[in-house]
Structures are given as structure tokens and as C-alpha cells.
Amino acid sequence: MSHPDPRDPLGFDDLLDDEDRAVRETIRAWCQDRVTPHVADWYEAGELPAVRELARELGAIGALGMHLEGYGCAGATAVQYGLACLELEAADSGLRSLVSVQGSLAMYALHRWGSEEHKQHWLPRMAAGEVIGCFGLTEPDHGSDPGALRTSARREGTDWVLNGRKMWITNGSVAGVAVVWARTDDGIRGFVVPTNTPGFSAPEIKHKGSLRASVTSELVLDDVRLPADAVLPEVRGLRGPLSCLNQARYGIVWGALGAARTCLETARTYSTTREQFGRPIGGFQLTQAKLADMSLELNKGLLLALHLGRRMDTGSLRPEQVSYGKLNSVRVAIEIARTSRTILGANGISHEYPIMRHSANLESVLTYEGTPEMHQLVIGKVLTGQDAFR
Structure with missing residues (x-):
């Protein structure tokens, strides 16, 4: 048997089909070309320059509203949308937020609850990135x-x-x-x-x-x-906005793991080249324990995300199940970012490496689209039947 791939030790890729992988590689290649070389400078400057140009490029590769049907949308599966979110957030959480808000919140609201006139007027241009x-x-x-x-x-x-x-x-x-x-x-x-x-x-x-x-x-x-x-004619009450938030939370389930993957891979690679006491630090037991624990949590999170994505594709995904995923993925990602930083030592705080940027971004991801406490209470209600919100 061949040696396991350290980037995919459980063979997660074997659970995907050719189209899933093709979608993922398209988004990954675009991010590596258009975002990764520049994002540290954007982050330091506190801006996302040429955002309208980036939106049009994302529209051209089918990333905007990609899980919606018709009106110029790609009609991708939920799993494929999740993989796209993972690759986007592996580059930067801000980029995934741009795509999530466009597709899972604004476009989904129009697609699910809008009139036919709303859909015809806005969705094709939003799918193309011509309108944000x-x-x-x-x-x-x-x-x-x-x-x-x-x-x-x-x-x-x-x-x-x-x-x-x-x-x-x-x-x-x-x-x-x-x-x-x-x-x-x-x-x-x-x-x-x-x-x-x-x-x-x-x-x-x-x-x-x-x-x-x-x-x-x-x-x-x-x-x-x-x-x-x-006015959106098809909905009244909180059912409307909460249905949109559920779509966005699903994207975060995958996206946060993308940030975690980047941090872990940075730490793993660094550990093979950084020498202390005459040998690479990846050869020390404590470093290997950190890497093993991070890999374990990341890959468990990916399996949960895939399970939720397949439930969404069959129409059987419940909002409470998304809460399990969102709560787990962001918790795992934050811990992986923090532990990865320790492997890099002082270099971990430098924007020459992506870890501190991802770590700071994940503090926002932790609380938007539902704080961890709110998701805990959603899960608590499932387990007890008691509503602790009020």
C-alpha cells in the first residue's frame, strides 16, 4: 500500500465524485491565482480592493448562488457548494463571506421568497456578479x-x-x-x-x-x-430570514474547516523544515501530538460536513443539524488556528504566514450567523424538549 497522503489521511477524496472534485479544483485554482498572493496585503490595509471585479470573476466561474436553480445560477449540489466554501475560506474568511452573503442570503431570499419579477430582474445579474x-x-x-x-x-x-x-x-x-x-x-x-x-x-x-x-x-x-x-410576497415572520441564515450557516460548516486546513497545513509543512536542537521540530513527540490532534478534529469535521451536505441534497437536512455543524466546525477551526500558531512560535504572528489572519477572522465567524451559545441552546432543545431561549 502507498504511504497515506498527510493532507488527506482518511481518504476523504474517495467519498467525492469527479464533478465534486472538478468544482473544488476550479475554486481552488481561482483562489490561488487571484486571492492568496494578495490577501495578506489586503488584510493589513483593511480593504478588499476591486471587489466588483472579483465578484464578476466569481460569477464567471459559477460561484455566486451556485446551489440555486435557474436564473443564471449553476444549479450545483449542496456538497459542491460546501466544497467551494471550504476553498474560499481556505484563502480568507472575508472572501467566503462575500460569496455567502451574495448567494446564501441575498440571492436565496429572492429565489425562495421573492416574486417572479424580483427573480427575473435581480438574480441573473447577481449570479454573474454584475450586481452585489x-x-x-x-x-x-x-x-x-x-x-x-x-x-x-x-x-x-x-x-x-x-x-x-x-x-x-x-x-x-x-x-x-x-x-x-x-x-x-x-x-x-x-x-x-x-x-x-x-x-x-x-x-x-x-x-x-x-x-x-x-x-x-x-x-x-x-x-x-x-x-x-x-415586499417579498411569499413569507411573513421570522421564518423568512431564519431560512436564509440556515443556508449561510451551512456554508460556514464547510468554510471554517477551510481556514483550519490552511493553518494545519502551514504548521505541518513548517514542522518539517524548522530545526531546533539539531532536528526538525516535526520529529518531536509534542509537536506530533499537536499535529495528530488537529488532523483528527479537522477530518471528523469534514466527515460531518459531508454528511450534512448529502442530507441537504436529499431535502432532509434540519436546521438543528446545521447547528451541530456550525458549532463544531468553528470551535475546531479556532483551536486548530491557535495550536498551529504555537508550532510556528514567533513566526506564527507574522503575516508572512496566514495563521494569525485566519485566527482573527475566525473570531468573527464564531459569533456571526448565530453565536456558539445560541447553537448550544438549539441543540439543547433537541435533547431536552425545553426551549431555553425565553
Whole structure:
């Protein structure tokens, strides 16, 4: 038997088909060409330059809304979308966030809950990367409790008038369309808001210590007047935004493991060349124990992600199961990033290596799309039947 591949010791690739691997290699090659050589500089500068150009390139390789059907979308499987998220976040969490917000939040909301006019008007251009979308749910005072949101939409004649603030919105200041959730007399509703509508603005949030190679914004809505057909017609209440969040959380299940993989592979390679006491540090027992534990957790996470992806492809994936995946993947990824840093010693804090960047990014991934505490309580309700949220 041949020697096991240290990058795939359990033979995970054997569980994928040729099309799965082809999708993964397309995304990986694009990231290695367009992102990896530059992302450390972007991160230090606190910007994602040429984001609209990158979006068009991502559209050209079918990465935007790739798991959706029709309207110019690729119609990929959930597993293939997951593999794409893994490769994107292996480059940088900010890049995966760009794609997740575009496809799993903004485009999914339109595809699942929008009118046919909404779909025809927006989705083909969003799939091509010609229009960037954002998703306005989180508010300055309401993150984990979206049911308490304050942004309002009132009727004036046949129009809707929106007022409120949204916070921590990926893609906000570069978006051409925003899906905004607001409180109405008829419950929480979603609205399709072209960002050139008078009264809408999206100041970019600066001075971030995480997701620095990503566009993060506030959304400000001051008497934003929309026509009657701007509302998403097919949903009322929290079912709408939560269904979108479930899609995004699924992408994180895979994506966080991509960041972990990059950290582990950096540490493993470093351990074979860095010498102390006259030998590579990878030959010492404590270093091997760290590498073994990290590899174990990463590969368990990949098997769980694949299981969830196949359930999604058969239509049997439950939101509670996504919570298992999101909670596990991010926990594992953060621990792998921190342990990998110790193997590199002082070099681990240098942006010459990707570990500290991934470690900082994962602190954001830990709490967005549901904090670990919220996912623990989702799982706790499954196990006890008791709702601890209220």
C-alpha cells in the first residue's frame, strides 16, 4: 500500500465524485491565482480592493448562488457548494463571506421568497456578479434576538416607507440591492431595496480587528420609499430570514474547516523544515501530538460536513443539524488556528504566514450567523424538549 497522503489521511477524496472534485479544483485554482498572493496585503490595509471585479470573476466561474436553480445560477449540489466554501475560506474568511452573503442570503431570499419579477430582474445579474447584494437583518441593539428588531416599514398609500438601522452588514457599501427585514403591522416582512433609493446609505465600518479583507457596513434607512411590489410576497415572520441564515450557516460548516486546513497545513509543512536542537521540530513527540490532534478534529469535521451536505441534497437536512455543524466546525477551526500558531512560535504572528489572519477572522465567524451559545441552546432543545431561549 502507498504511504497515506498527510493532507488527506482518511481518504476523504474517495467519498467525492469527479464533478465534486472538478468544482473544488476550479475554486481552488481561482483562489490561488487571484486571492492568496494578495490577501495578506489586503488584510493589513483593511480593504478588499476591486471587489466588483472579483465578484464578476466569481460569477464567471459559477460561484455566486451556485446551489440555486435557474436564473443564471449553476444549479450545483449542496456538497459542491460546501466544497467551494471550504476553498474560499481556505484563502480568507472575508472572501467566503462575500460569496455567502451574495448567494446564501441575498440571492436565496429572492429565489425562495421573492416574486417572479424580483427573480427575473435581480438574480441573473447577481449570479454573474454584475450586481452585489447584501442582507439587512442584524441591528445595533439586536443580533441574537432578531424578533425584537426595530426597523419599521409603514404603508403610505400604495407605497412602503422604511426607517431604521442595520449593523455589521457584509457587502453593504458595494451592494446594488439590499434585502432588508422590517417590522410591519402584518409582522416582519422582507423588502427588496435598490441601494440608489433616496434615503438609503451604507457607511463602511472601519477599524476592524477581524475580517479586514471584507466590506462591512452599516445600513441607514431614512424614509426610504418603495413601491408596493418591493415586499417579498411569499413569507411573513421570522421564518423568512431564519431560512436564509440556515443556508449561510451551512456554508460556514464547510468554510471554517477551510481556514483550519490552511493553518494545519502551514504548521505541518513548517514542522518539517524548522530545526531546533539539531532536528526538525516535526520529529518531536509534542509537536506530533499537536499535529495528530488537529488532523483528527479537522477530518471528523469534514466527515460531518459531508454528511450534512448529502442530507441537504436529499431535502432532509434540519436546521438543528446545521447547528451541530456550525458549532463544531468553528470551535475546531479556532483551536486548530491557535495550536498551529504555537508550532510556528514567533513566526506564527507574522503575516508572512496566514495563521494569525485566519485566527482573527475566525473570531468573527464564531459569533456571526448565530453565536456558539445560541447553537448550544438549539441543540439543547433537541435533547431536552425545553426551549431555553425565553
